[in-house]
Amino acid sequence: MISRAEVVRMAELAMLELNEVEIALYQADLNRFLQSGAELRKVNTQEVRLSSHVGRASSRMREDVIQRSLPQEKALRNGPCVVDGCFRVPRVMEDVR
Amino acid sequence: MTGYEIRIGLEIHVELATNTKIFCGCAVEFGAPPNSQCCPVCLGLPGSLPVLNRAAVEYAIRAALALNCTINLYSEFVRKNYFYPDLPKAFQITQDDKPLAVNGLLRYYLGDELMETQITRLHLEEEAGKSIHSGESIIGSEYTSVDYNRAGIPLAEIVTAPTMNSPAQARAFLEQLRLVLQYAGVSDCKMENGSLRCDANITVHPEPGMRVEKVEIKNLNSFRALERALAYEAERQVRVLERGGTVMPETRTWDERAQKTVRMRVKAGAPDYRYFPEPDLPPLELDAAWIEEIRSTLPELPLEKEARYQEAYGLSTYDTGVLVRAPQLAQVFEATVAQGRDPKFVANWVTGDYAHLARLGGTVSAEHFGQLLDMISSGAISAAQGKTVLQEMFARGVSPREFVAEMGFTVIADRDFLGKVIREVLTGHPELVERYCNGEDRLLGFFVGQVMKATNGRAEPRLVNKLLVEALAEGRNWQPRAE
Ligand SMILES: [Zn+2]
Numbered sequence: 001m002i003s004r005a006e007v008v009r010m011a012e013l014a015m016l017e018l019n020e021v022e023i024a025l026y027q028a029d030l031n032r033f034l035q036s037g038a039e040l041r042k043v044n045t046q047e048v049r050l051s052s053h054v055g056r057a058s059s060r061m062r063e064d065v066i067q068r069s070l071p072q073e074k075a076l077r078n079g080p081c082v083v084d085g086c087f088r089v090p091r092v093m094e095d096v097r
Numbered sequence: 098m099t100g101y102e103i104r105i106g107l108e109i110h111v112e113l114a115t116n117t118k119i120f121c122g123c124a125v126e127f128g129a130p131p132n133s134q135c136c137p138v139c140l141g142l143p144g145s146l147p148v149l150n151r152a153a154v155e156y157a158i159r160a161a162l163a164l165n166c167t168i169n170l171y172s173e174f175v176r177k178n179y180f181y182p183d184l185p186k187a188f189q190i191t192q193d194d195k196p197l198a199v200n201g202l203l204r205y206y207l208g209d210e211l212m213e214t215q216i217t218r219l220h221l222e223e224e225a226g227k228s229i230h231s232g233e234s235i236i237g238s239e240y241t242s243v244d245y246n247r248a249g250i251p252l253a254e255i256v257t258a259p260t261m262n263s264p265a266q267a268r269a270f271l272e273q274l275r276l277v278l279q280y281a282g283v284s285d286c287k288m289e290n291g292s293l294r295c296d297a298n299i300t301v302h303p304e305p306g307m308r309v310e311k312v313e314i315k316n317l318n319s320f321r322a323l324e325r326a327l328a329y330e331a332e333r334q335v336r337v338l339e340r341g342g343t344v345m346p347e348t349r350t351w352d353e354r355a356q357k358t359v360r361m362r363v364k365a366g367a368p369d370y371r372y373f374p375e376p377d378l379p380p381l382e383l384d385a386a387w388i389e390e391i392r393s394t395l396p397e398l399p400l401e402k403e404a405r406y407q408e409a410y411g412l413s414t415y416d417t418g419v420l421v422r423a424p425q426l427a428q429v430f431e432a433t434v435a436q437g438r439d440p441k442f443v444a445n446w447v448t449g450d451y452a453h454l455a456r457l458g459g460t461v462s463a464e465h466f467g468q469l470l471d472m473i474s475s476g477a478i479s480a481a482q483g484k485t486v487l488q489e490m491f492a493r494g495v496s497p498r499e500f501v502a503e504m505g506f507t508v509i510a511d512r513d514f515l516g517k518v519i520r521e522v523l524t525g526h527p528e529l530v531e532r533y534c535n536g537e538d539r540l541l542g543f544f545v546g547q548v549m550k551a552t553n554g555r556a557e558p559r560l561v562n563k564l565l566v567e568a569l570a571e572g573r574n575w576q577p578r579a580e
Contacts, residue, residue, distance in 0.1 A: 013178075013369060013371065014180075015180045052173055053173075053376070053380060059149060059378075059380065059382055060148065061148070061149045061150065061151035061154065062122070062148045063151060063152075064115050064116050064150055064151060064152035064153075065122060066117050066122055066123075067117070067121070067122025067123070069124065069133065069134045069135055069136050070135055070136055070137070070140075071133075072130060072131075075132045075133070075135040075136075075140060078142075083242065084131070084242070085130055085132055085133075085244070086131050086132065086243055086244050087132070087182070087242065088240050088241070089182045089240065089242075089243060090241070091230070091239050
């Protein structure tokens with residue numbers, strides 16, 4: 001079960017501001033996800049190999065050939081604030097990486 | 098600092114020298130106008146899908162092979178989640194527990210001592226965009242401007258074991274790593290442009306093996322910064338320990354101006370990144386034959402070349418060091434020696450005048466360079482004239498033979514003429530002659546220099562030497578006299 005504290009922590013990592021109503025809502029939602037996941041435990045998977053991907057597509061690769069990029073103004077079109085060809089965002093206090 | 102054991106590990110990011118980004122066809126040219134090399138994929142627009150660049154994989158494999166890694170035929174891409182404006186998707190596509198390559202080894206010299214350091218892993222990932230902070234530092238800026246031209250450039254991340262024991266060793270490692278990657282042709286490795294970047298982690302152990310917390314240092318943009326930041330940090334940690342304190346696990350940044358490391362933030366644990374498999378990219382499955390094909394195209398690497406130069410040509414460690422560190426010099430040296438010229442004579446010229454002029458810009462073909470050396474070694478022109486000719490070859494691309502003919506460069510080997518010049522030089526310096534006669538042999542060099550000067554460097558030096566010794570010996574009581 002996911003606790004209230006875990007929801008708050010996840011919201012923090014996702015940089016989402018949640019109010020008390022939303023915290024309760026997401027806690028319930030996430031727990032429903034976990035319950036659905038728990039259903040899978042009933043399936044016998046002893047013979048099934050662990051996998052990270054659906055299907056068996058193998059890596060398709062492209063050749064290293066330059067394709068036309070978007071014109072600068074089009075690339076910047078969705079930016080809420082654009083100055084001198086750059087997206088401008090509120091100042092970054094700390095390197096969060 | 099005695100009694101403490103220092104352990105340093107490095108994490109290096111190298112921009113691979115592809116034409117296009119790792120997951121889209123945008124060009125990766127350095128210095129283009131901001132946000133002019135972007136598309137829906139590298140801007141992280143909804144609905145866009147990444148397709149892996151074959152050349153990025155090939156370069157990463159080359160790098161891994163040059164570092165003696167084992168290539169995993171099966172590797173996976175994952176999403177590393179974090180929020181930062183330079184990361185348009187709010188996650189970075191990278192590799193985690195199934196990286197492209199593991200278990201490498203790099204050998205390098207620290208002074209005269211051959212060292213080796215384990216490479217833990219090498220994996221592929223995408224570069225972030227570039228943040229330009231207004232104001233002086235990250236913390237002081239009012240706003241941040243973002244350019245996504247860099248977002249999506251393919252990176253190889255190389256992680257070493259934390260086994261280096263000094264800042265100087267870490268620097269020697271990084272210098273050799275850069276050289277190996279340049280030889281392998283996978284990156285231009287320009288630290289000043291950010292195409293080679295290095296983070297370091299360092300622990301100081303009061304007793305060998307004692308468990309202590311790790312400190313990471315970022316923003317190391319030059320070899321000097323790496324060495325100085327590590328030295329500063331080692332001393333800082335020792336001071337903390339000597340005061341009876343505990344070193345906290347944290348990330349620090351190198352402040353170039355203040356020449357010290359400053360705290361960035363409390364270190365986030367790995368779970369915060371919430372790694373999970375990248376659903377938009379299938380696992381990377383490689384063909385062993387392709388890897389062998391890539392291996393077969395790797396050139397001779399620096400350490401092998403250094404050993405060969407010393408064995409095959411009998412060159413000094415200094416000469417081999419200079420040649421191996423500058424691949425274009427090594428190339429000219431080999432091409433020139435290949436035609437049967439004396440290796441030491443060639444090495445002297447390559448590491449001396451040629452290297453100096455090449456640093457100023459331009460190049461001279463091995464063929465022309467060889468012709469010049471032949472004229473010097475046969476005595477057709479003097480070494481001093483040779484220097485002038487080489488300068489002109491670099492400056493104007495002249496052919497040495499034509500230039501020498503045009504300028505009428507010849508060596509003066511006329512005994513009578515040189516005898517006369519010598520007499521003038523000796524007459525001009527009676528006190529020095531006397532001191533020479535009283536046993537100051539080293540003054541001979543001065544007289545030779547004066548004769549060369551009087552002949553504009555055209556006199557045949559060996560003959561000048563011989564004639565001078567004779568003239569001076571004629572009388573250790575040689576007296577100036579009128580003609
Ligand atoms: Zn793109």
